[in-house]
Structures are given as structure tokens and as C-alpha cells.
Amino acid sequence: MLFLATRHLLSRKRQTTLILLGICLGTMVYVIISGLQLGMREFILDRLLNNTPHIKISARDRIIDKEEMTQRFFHNEAAVSWIIPPSGKREELHIQYPQGWFDRLSNNPDVASYTSSLNLNVIISHRDNTYPGNLGGIEPLKQIQVTALEDYMVEGSFLDLTGGGNKLIVGDGVLERLGVRRNDSIKVSTGSGEARPFKIVGVLKLGIKEIDETLMFAALKDVQQLNKTPGRISEIWVKLFDLNRSGELAQAWELLSRETVEGWEESNSNFLQIFTIQDIVRNTITVAILVVAGFGIYNVLSIMINQKRREIAILRSIGYPPRKILWLFLIQGIILGISGAAIGLLLGHLTNMYIETIDIGIQMGPHSTFLISRAPSIYIVGFALAIISSGIASILPAHAASKLTPIDIIRSEV
Numbered sequence: 001m002l003f004l005a006t007r008h009l010l011s012r013k014r015q016t017t018l019i020l021l022g023i024c025l026g027t028m029v030y031v032i033i034s035g036l037q038l039g040m041r042e043f044i045l046d047r048l049l050n051n052t053p054h055i056k057i058s059a060r061d062r063i064i065d066k067e068e069m070t071q072r073f074f075h076n077e078a079a080v081s082w083i084i085p086p087s088g089k090r091e092e093l094h095i096q097y098p099q100g101w102f103d104r105l106s107n108n109p110d111v112a113s114y115t116s117s118l119n120l121n122v123i124i125s126h127r128d129n130t131y132p133g134n135l136g137g138i139e140p141l142k143q144i145q146v147t148a149l150e151d152y153m154v155e156g157s158f159l160d161l162t163g164g165g166n167k168l169i170v171g172d173g174v175l176e177r178l179g180v181r182r183n184d185s186i187k188v189s190t191g192s193g194e195a196r197p198f199k200i201v202g203v204l205k206l207g208i209k210e211i212d213e214t215l216m217f218a219a220l221k222d223v224q225q226l227n228k229t230p231g232r233i234s235e236i237w238v239k240l241f242d243l244n245r246s247g248e249l250a251q252a253w254e255l256l257s258r259e260t261v262e263g264w265e266e267s268n269s270n271f272l273q274i275f276t277i278q279d280i281v282r283n284t285i286t287v288a289i290l291v292v293a294g295f296g297i298y299n300v301l302s303i304m305i306n307q308k309r310r311e312i313a314i315l316r317s318i319g320y321p322p323r324k325i326l327w328l329f330l331i332q333g334i335i336l337g338i339s340g341a342a343i344g345l346l347l348g349h350l351t352n353m354y355i356e357t358i359d360i361g362i363q364m365g366p367h368s369t370f371l372i373s374r375a376p377s378i379y380i381v382g383f384a385l386a387i388i389s390s391g392i393a394s395i396l397p398a399h400a401a402s403k404l405t406p407i408d409i410i411r412s413e414v
Contacts, residue, residue: 015300015303016300016336018296019296019297019300019336019340020336020339020340020343021340022289022292022296022340023290023336023337023339023340023341023344023386023389023390024340024343024344024347025289025344026286026289026290026292026340026344026385026386026389027290027340027341027343027344027345027348027382027383027385027386028344028345028347028348028351029285029286029289029348030282030285030286030344030348030378030381030382030385031344031345031348031349031351031352031378031379031382032348032351032352032355033282033285033286034282034373034378034381034382035348035352035355035372035373035374035378036352036355036370036371036372037278037279037282037373038373038375038378039370039371039372039373040371041275041278041373042371042373043371052147052237052264052267052268053146053147053237053238053239053264054238054239054240054243054246054263054264055237055238055240055246055249055250055253055261055262055263055264056235056236056237056238056261056262056264056267057095057101057235057236057237057238057253057257057259057260057261058093058095058234058235058236058259058260058262059093059094059095059096059234059235059259059260060258060259060260093234094118094229094232094233094234095116095233095234095235095236095259096258096259098116098233098236101236101257101259102114102116104253105236105238110240110241110242110245110249111238111239111240111241112145112239112240112241113142113145113146113238113239114142114146114236114237114238114239115138115139115142115143115145115146115236115237116139116142116220116233116235116236116237117136117137117138117139117143117220117233117234117235117236117237118136118137118220118223118224118227118229118232118233118234118235119134119135119136119137119234119235120134120135120136120137120190120223120226120227121133121134121135121190122134122135122188122189122190122191122216122226123188123189123190123191123195124174124178124186124187124188124189124216125178125186125187125189125195126178126179126180126184126186126187127179129177129178129179131177132214133174133188133214133215133216134214134215134216135188135216135217135218135223135226136215136216136217136218136223137217137218137219137220137221137222137223137224137233138158138161138217138218138219138220139219139220140158140159140160140161140162140219141159141162143158143217144158144159145239146237146238146239147237147239149204152204152205152206152207153169153202153203153204154172154203154204154205155182155202155203156169156182156201156202156203157202158202158217160201160202161201161202161217161218161219162219163219164219164221164222165199165219165222166196166197166198166199166218166222167198167199167201167218167219167222168186168188168198168199168200168201168202168216168217168218169200169201169202169203169204169216169217169218170200170202170203170204170215170216170217171203171204171205171206171211171212171213171214171215171216172203172204172205172212173209173212173213173214174212174213174214174215174216175200175203176213177213180200181200182200182201182202182203183199183200183201184199184200185197185198185199185200186198186200188216188226190226190227193226193228196226198218198222220233243264246263246264246265247263247265247266248263249263250262250263250266286382286385287385290385290386290389291389294389294390294392294393295393296393297333297336297337297390297393297394298393298394298396298397302397302400322402322403323402325398325402326398326399326402327398328398329394329397329398330391330394330395330398332394333390333391333393333394333395333398334387334390334391334394336390337386337387337389337390337391338386338387338390340386340390341382341383341386341387342383344382344386345379345382345383348382349374349379352372352374353372355370355372356369356370356371356372357369358370
């Protein structure tokens, strides 16, 4: 059976080659696009899941409302007409009762660890160089338990911040912009008070230029003193034993508090939506190419059946049942699918290896080249799509061939 199927395909080399090219193209395109998209996705998710909390508890904006102010301070609301209505925020964002959260998290069996922080927009300067930065006041030991930021340290350690003393860990871009090195001191100011000197004791590199140029960390108490707000925090980061429960727990906790509680999926919903769109585009392109290849298989087999009617009549006359005739042509479609998929996967893999060496001039983690994923699922799905499309395209002509009888074939030839 396999011998006859191969002979039939080789008898029409041009058509067979064109169909193989179509299947190869579809499979190769799927591998290339999937490798690029999933490579970028893995990079982004690694940064999100390792450097952001599973659940983030942050202060809710307290906006001044004109109607609320009118009701609170005036008995006759109709007699009040604001020339300039009150607006803006009531106060600097901070968590109202952090100790309540600490007690709740400490007693929750789903919580692996948690840490609190105070985040400030600051002005950093060294000699004549001045520019804005983002300063996070953290608890060093707890911070490395909740995130993997310690893995991105190129000099020093987060534990160097233990004990305070106006020590600072900065992104490597901060060093370049200010022209400083580790163990140098720079001045940090909130803009409303006197600038304080902080000594650089560590350097980290996330590989995202915009973040590395502004990101800084100091001990929580030092940042609270700089801001003149002792005991104040703006966020609590929570790490769970089961990351998939983040959305469920965030919703339950938000009902019990005045703070904003978000799971990592909600906090990064924009990225996840982009991933969904990428999947749709990738699968649409691939399916479209494979559908075209499938129609090619259908046409080739249909033409081949018409040209091989006499051979089919001979096979039926010597005792080949309809089932074997069906399998004869179905196997031809499967051979095309397997061969095209195998060649397409190989070409796609080789192309991805080349693309991975192209320098795009944008820093992506430790490299500045395209990030390519080699997840086995890419090759499994690509192979399966090619086989399925080939099998489906072969069923109809193979079924039609199995219905032919020697008498019908002879009558049509007369």
C-alpha cells in the first residue's frame, strides 16, 4: 500500500513538489512567528512574575468630590454655588492601616511571604547633573523573598541595605547618567525638602533601559525619613504559594478593605491582551496558509484519481476492497503532510537560529538580539496542524475513489 501510494505521488513530481512547498511554508511560518512571539512573551512574563508581586495592595486615590464637600459642610445644599469647586487629592497616597494587613497576611495559609514599600518620585543629583528618578523604600530581606530582583544584581546585594544608613541600590543606567560608580554618593530630594546624600552600595540591571535609568532602592526607614512620613507605606507586595489563586484572593481581600487590591493578571492586563491578539494573528496566518495547501492536496489527489481510473479498476478487479482504495489515497495525503511538516519544522528552526543572531540595537535582557523561544509545543503544534490539514484535505478525494467500481470506470471510458 505504501509502495503504491509513493509511486502515485512520484508520477506527478511537479504537483507533488508544489504541494510540499505549500505545507513547508505554512509550517515554517508558524515556527518562525511562534518562536518570535513566544520568545518575547517569555521575556516579558519572566520580568513580570519574578519582579512583580502575585498580589499588590496599594493605596486608593482619595479624590475631593464637590458634592461630598457640599453635603459635609453646608446644611442647605441648594444655597451653595461654588465659584471654584474643590478638586484634587485629599492627601499623599498611603495605606491607612498597614498593621491590619500585616496581621491578615501573616495568618493566611495561602501567603508565602509579603513585604511593604514606600514609593516616591524624587530628584537625584551629582555635581551639575540632575534628573528625576523613582525611589522605592523596601525591607531588604523580605524583598528578595517576594521577588527575584536579587538575581539581577551586578554589584553588591539587596542585603547591603539592611540596617539603613542612607544606602542606595541603583539601576546601571543611573550610573551612566550621573557619571558615578559604586561607593560614590549622590543627593536625593523629594522636591519639598533638603536633599540628602545617599551612598551607592549596589547596582542592578533589569535589561530594560527606561527602568534601569530611573530605578533606585533604599531601606524603608531611610525613605520614610527622607519623605518626613515615619511609619507610612504606599504598597504591600504579596507572594502566594499558588500563583493561580491571585485573582480569587485579590477580589476577596478588596471587599474587606479600602485599598486597591490587584492580582498580577489584573495589574498586567494590557500585556496579557497583547498576548491574546498575537495568538489570534499567528494562528490565523498559519491556518490560512495550511488551508491553501490543503486545497492543493485536494486538487492534486482529485486529478490523480481521474488519471488513475484504469489502475483503480484493475486494483478493484483483482480483489482490492473499497477500504483499501480509500487508504491508498489517504496515505498519499498523509505522506505529503508528514514530509512537508518535517521539512518545514527544520527550515523554521534553522531560520530562527539565524534570526537569533541579528542585532536589533535594543537591549533585551542580557542580549540585544531577537529573543526566540524553542518550546517543544511550537514544533508539536506545527506538526499536528500540517498533518490534520493534509488528512482532512485527503478524505474527500480518497472517499470518492473508494466508491468507484470497475463497471463504472469502464462505462465512463467507453
